[in-house]
Amino acid sequence: MTATTTKVLIAMTLGVALMVVGGVAYFVDLDSAGLLGAGIGAALGLLNLAVGYRMTSRAVTLGLNPALRILVGGFFVRLVLLAGLLLWFHSIPSIDEVAFALLFMLFFFVLVALEIVIVEKHLQGNGRPA
DSSP: OOHHHHHHHHHHHHHHHHHHHEEEEEEOSHHHHHHHHHHHHHHHHHHHHHHHHHHHHHHGGGOOOHHHHHHHHHHHHHHHHHHHHHHHHHTTTTHHHHHHHHHHHHHHHHHHHHHHHHHHHHHHOOOOOO
C-alpha cells in the first residue's frame, strides 16, 4: 500500500470519528435514551466490523468478480438492516436513533477503510490480508 493511501485512510477515519463525536455532542442528549442508543450502535457497529472484516478477508481469496459480488451484496444487506433498525428504533422512545446511527456510522466507515486495505493488499499480491 502506498504512503498516500495510508495517509488518506487514516485522515478519513479520524475525520469521521471527529464528526461522530461532534454529532453526538451536539445532537444527542446524554440521558438514558441517548446512552442506550449509543451503546446499541457501538455494539452492532463492532459486530458489523468483525463480520465484514472476516467476509472481506475470505472473499478476496475467491477472485475479483466473486469478491465484488460478496462486497456489494454485504453492503446492500447492511444497508437494509440499518434502515430497518432505524425505523424500529424510531418507534421506541427509550432508544435515541440518532445516537445509534452516529455510532454505527463510525464503525461502518472504519469497516470501509479496512475493506479498501484488504482489497488493495490482495490486488498487489501480498498474499493473505493481515
